[in-house]
Amino acid sequence: MDSKRQAGSLLLLLLMSNLLLCKNVASEPICPNRSGCQVSLRELFDRAIILSHYIHSLSSEIFQEFDAQYSQGPGFFTQAISMCHTASISTPAGKEQAQQIQQKDFVILVIHLLGSWTKPLSHLITEARRLPKAPDALIAKATEIQEQNQRLLEGLKKIGKLVDPEIIDNGNYAVWLGLPSLQSNDLQSLLFAYHNLFRCLRRDTHKVDNYLKFLKCQIAYDGSC
Amino acid sequence: MKENVTSTMVFILLLFLNIRLLNGESPPGKPIISKCRSPEKETFTCWWKPGTNGGLPTNYTLTYYKEGENIIYECPDYNTSGPNSCYFNKKYTNLWTIYVIRVNATNNMGSNASDPRFVDVAYIVEPNPPQNISLEVKQPEDRKPYLWIKWFPPALVDITSGWLILQYEVRLKPENAAEWEVHFAGQQTHFKILSLYPGQKYFVQARCKPDHGFWSKWSPVTSIEIPSDINMSDTTMWIFVAILSAVICLVMVWAVALKSYSMMTCIFPPVPGPKIKGFDSHLLERGKTEELLGAFGCQDFPPTSDSEDLLVEFLEVDDSEDQQLMPAFSKEYPGQPVKSRRLDLDNDSGHGSCDSPSFLSEKCEGPWANPPTFHTPEVIKKLENLEANITCTWDPQTKSTKDKILYFHANGFRSSTWPLPQPTQHNPRSPYHSIAEVCKLAEDPRAALATVLHKASKDALKSSKTTETGEEKKAVEQMEVESFTSKTGQDTAWMLPQENASFISAKPLDYVEIHKVNKDGALSLTPKQKESIDQTEKPRTLEIIKEYAKVARVMENNILVLMPDPRAQNIALFEESAKAAPLSFQQNQAEKDMACFPTTPSNFRLQQDR
Numbered sequence: 001m002d003s004k005r006q007a008g009s010l011l012l013l014l015l016m017s018n019l020l021l022c023k024n025v026a027s028e029p030i031c032p033n034r035s036g037c038q039v040s041l042r043e044l045f046d047r048a049i050i051l052s053h054y055i056h057s058l059s060s061e062i063f064q065e066f067d068a069q070y071s072q073g074p075g076f077f078t079q080a081i082s083m084c085h086t087a088s089i090s091t092p093a094g095k096e097q098a099q100q101i102q103q104k105d106f107v108i109l110v111i112h113l114l115g116s117w118t119k120p121l122s123h124l125i126t127e128a129r130r131l132p133k134a135p136d137a138l139i140a141k142a143t144e145i146q147e148q149n150q151r152l153l154e155g156l157k158k159i160g161k162l163v164d165p166e167i168i169d170n171g172n173y174a175v176w177l178g179l180p181s182l183q184s185n186d187l188q189s190l191l192f193a194y195h196n197l198f199r200c201l202r203r204d205t206h207k208v209d210n211y212l213k214f215l216k217c218q219i220a221y222d223g224s225c
Numbered sequence: 226m227k228e229n230v231t232s233t234m235v236f237i238l239l240l241f242l243n244i245r246l247l248n249g250e251s252p253p254g255k256p257i258i259s260k261c262r263s264p265e266k267e268t269f270t271c272w273w274k275p276g277t278n279g280g281l282p283t284n285y286t287l288t289y290y291k292e293g294e295n296i297i298y299e300c301p302d303y304n305t306s307g308p309n310s311c312y313f314n315k316k317y318t319n320l321w322t323i324y325v326i327r328v329n330a331t332n333n334m335g336s337n338a339s340d341p342r343f344v345d346v347a348y349i350v351e352p353n354p355p356q357n358i359s360l361e362v363k364q365p366e367d368r369k370p371y372l373w374i375k376w377f378p379p380a381l382v383d384i385t386s387g388w389l390i391l392q393y394e395v396r397l398k399p400e401n402a403a404e405w406e407v408h409f410a411g412q413q414t415h416f417k418i419l420s421l422y423p424g425q426k427y428f429v430q431a432r433c434k435p436d437h438g439f440w441s442k443w444s445p446v447t448s449i450e451i452p453s454d455i456n457m458s459d460t461t462m463w464i465f466v467a468i469l470s471a472v473i474c475l476v477m478v479w480a481v482a483l484k485s486y487s488m489m490t491c492i493f494p495p496v497p498g499p500k501i502k503g504f505d506s507h508l509l510e511r512g513k514t515e516e517l518l519g520a521f522g523c524q525d526f527p528p529t530s531d532s533e534d535l536l537v538e539f540l541e542v543d544d545s546e547d548q549q550l551m552p553a554f555s556k557e558y559p560g561q562p563v564k565s566r567r568l569d570l571d572n573d574s575g576h577g578s579c580d581s582p583s584f585l586s587e588k589c590e591g592p593w594a595n596p597p598t599f600h601t602p603e604v605i606k607k608l609e610n611l612e613a614n615i616t617c618t619w620d621p622q623t624k625s626t627k628d629k630i631l632y633f634h635a636n637g638f639r640s641s642t643w644p645l646p647q648p649t650q651h652n653p654r655s656p657y658h659s660i661a662e663v664c665k666l667a668e669d670p671r672a673a674l675a676t677v678l679h680k681a682s683k684d685a686l687k688s689s690k691t692t693e694t695g696e697e698k699k700a701v702e703q704m705e706v707e708s709f710t711s712k713t714g715q716d717t718a719w720m721l722p723q724e725n726a727s728f729i730s731a732k733p734l735d736y737v738e739i740h741k742v743n744k745d746g747a748l749s750l751t752p753k754q755k756e757s758i759d760q761t762e763k764p765r766t767l768e769i770i771k772e773y774a775k776v777a778r779v780m781e782n783n784i785l786v787l788m789p790d791p792r793a794q795n796i797a798l799f800e801e802s803a804k805a806a807p808l809s810f811q812q813n814q815a816e817k818d819m820a821c822f823p824t825t826p827s828n829f830r831l832q833q834d835r
Binding site for chain 1: 266267292293315318319320321322323341343345347348383384385386387388390436437
């Protein structure tokens with residue numbers, strides 16, 4: 001009887017350990033069956049990277065032009081720094097951190113980051129007319145950014161479907177509450193609000209560009225570009 | 226006492242300070258953070274420049290705080306990046322976070338802090354230059370040799386992960402050149418240079434840049450010597466080019482030689498000399514001015530509507546008194562045509578030969594084509610009626626008949642002939658009618674003739690038609706009348722109702738010239754033969770000239786019947802006509818031409834415009 005109990009417990013242990021061991025920690029390869037999947041993934045990433053690179057270039061330009069045109073002295077806008085509305089989305093701040101995130105989570109992360117800017121951009125375009133000194137070029141660039149952002153979002157959703165067919169975009173975007181600040185009557189607070197908005201836009205578009213370039217190597221080229 | 230103590234104490238302190246100051250010691254100057262850079266987007270370093278140290282050993286510390294945090298940190302590493310630097314390793318580096326960094330300088334005398342610097346690591350990326358640049362001259366077979374440049378990314382950058390993407394640039398120059406030749410290489414780590422000078426030494430450098438960041442410094446110079454014996458040029462190609470160009474040149478030279486003349490005329494067209502139409506300069510040399518001037522005849526000068534105005538002149542003839550003709554006449558010529566609207570008494574009216582007897586020749590057919598309108602409404606009406614009836618067009622046949630129409634020619638005075646071209650009221654009308662009738666005649670002679678007959682001007686016309694044979698006018702007219710009614714379908718000139726049918730067919734209407742006005746006021750008319758400038762025909766005309774100066778009777782249709790003057794004045798006539806021929810047509814139309822005018826003043830009146 002003791003030997004039987006020992007055997008039974010051993011079996012149980014074995015089973016348990018097997019179950020534990022069999023639980024696959026390593027990520028499954030993307031595009032297991034379809035042969036054209038890998039190629040189309042690379043193409044999708046290439047297109048997405050072109051868009052994200054372009055969007056970040058525009059955002060950088062807007063930021064620098066706004067800074068040059070509306071600054072009222074050296075260090076004027078240092079006081080304007082305040083938290084971005086997308087701070088609630090936790091993003092990796094370095095390469096090591098980025099390497100520890102699951103690829104599909106990463107894709108969802110990027111989608112959330114992009115989607116959080118749809119509303120602020122549209123409000124920015126309509127409210128920017130209140131700015132002094134004829135901000136037409138600025139509005140034009142913001143409009144362009146919004147357009148390209150939409151295209152990038154669609155492309156990312158396609159990539160997401162390829163990476164993980166069960167990916168769900170639950171629309172959990174960061175909420176932006178900065179509209180009243182864009183309509184402020186005080187010139188300084190108005191300028192501060194816009195400056196902060198442009199700073200956050202530049203940062204987030206840089207993040208998206210960086211992450212996509214990183215993800216391309218990780219997903220489409222298996223970690224080595 | 227106390228005051229003394231305090232004052233002395235202060236005095237001593239001041240002395241102390243002064244002694245110290247005299248030594249040159251002071252608090253440190255303000256340091257400045259000069260640069261913060263990240264070589265691979267994973268770590269970063271900040272460098273500062275110290276201010277004056279105040280003569281004392283000064284301690285520098287770097288402090289920072291991050292965006293959204295209240296904790297102040299101190300620099301983790303002062304050594305790795307050299308003096309006056311602070312190195313932040315991967316653990317301490319957070320991208321997309323603003324670092325507010327300050328440097329404090331402290332010495333015994335005091336401290337001084339720099340201005341805060343706001344750093345976001347993501348935007349300060351500047352990599353190291355590419356390393357291990359290798360140069361090689363490669364000479365593949367059947368191809369041009371080239372310089373192959375290869376390099377490696379900087380040591381710290383991780384390319385494979387895709388966290389940082391680099392783009393490269395290469396530049397080279399021959400040893401003695403002043404300018405660098407720069408090439409953008411994209412993301413590849415090699416480059417091919419094709420344009421090389423053999424035997425030269427080349428210097429090569431490379432640098433790189435992240436996708437959103439700053440260019441690195443240029444790498445150290447690498448040099449290579451291009452061997453002199455390499456074959457840079459593709460000789461076979463040049464030989465082919467030389468042969469082809471030689472062939473093309475030969476072909477072009479040959480083509481030019483063939484067409485040299487036409488090309489010369491194309492490039493340098495011959496300049497035409499001045500030339501006057503109809504002017505023969507050789508005649509001028511020979512001195513034959515008459516022929517010269519004859520060339521200025523009215524070749525292109527048929528009097529058209531303008532000249533019609535000039536030519537038209539009306540002579541008003543009252544039928545009741547022949548003698549009134551004279552006063553009318555005489556009044557006409559004193560010098561200024563009173564009513565002459567279109568009378569041009571000037572010899573040089575410019576009508577040219579259109580007024581001359583030769584007017585009837587082909588060259589002056591213009592006036593025939595468009596008969597002018599006259600101020601006599603009846604005439605015009607009749608004209609219009611006639612026009613309506615006319616359906617045939619002018620053809621050579623009719624034209625020839627025109628020639629036969631007689632002119633009334635006033636001779637001896639500055640009289641003008643009938644303005645043939647435009648039939649003035651009646652007379653001019655006659656020719657017009659004659660033409661129309663002739664035209665009609667071609668189609669339906671009898672009908673045409675019948676219609677014509679009933680017009681008032683017909684009489685004048687008939688009267689104007691004189692026979693060439695010179696028979697008595699009266700007889701002619703009588704016959705005309707008879708012939709019109711009785712003749713059947715004969716192609717007779719309506720003018721010539723003579724028994725002489727041949728005459729009729731052969732001789733259409735002739736004009737009667739006003740030869741002269743007799744002293745007793747009678748017009749002497751002569752049938753005008755077809756005028757030709759040729760003087761040789763004068764004798765012929767002489768025979769035929771008959772002077773119709775006597776009115777025989779008046780017929781029922783208000784026709785004046787004239788008869789030839791028995792007084793033979795042929796010779797005189799001839800002379801005068803010979804003289805007058807060239808002159809007559811040149812002018813004035815005061816028609817004194819009276820032969821056969823209907824007596825009804827309304828119909829047929831030679832009216833002289835004044």
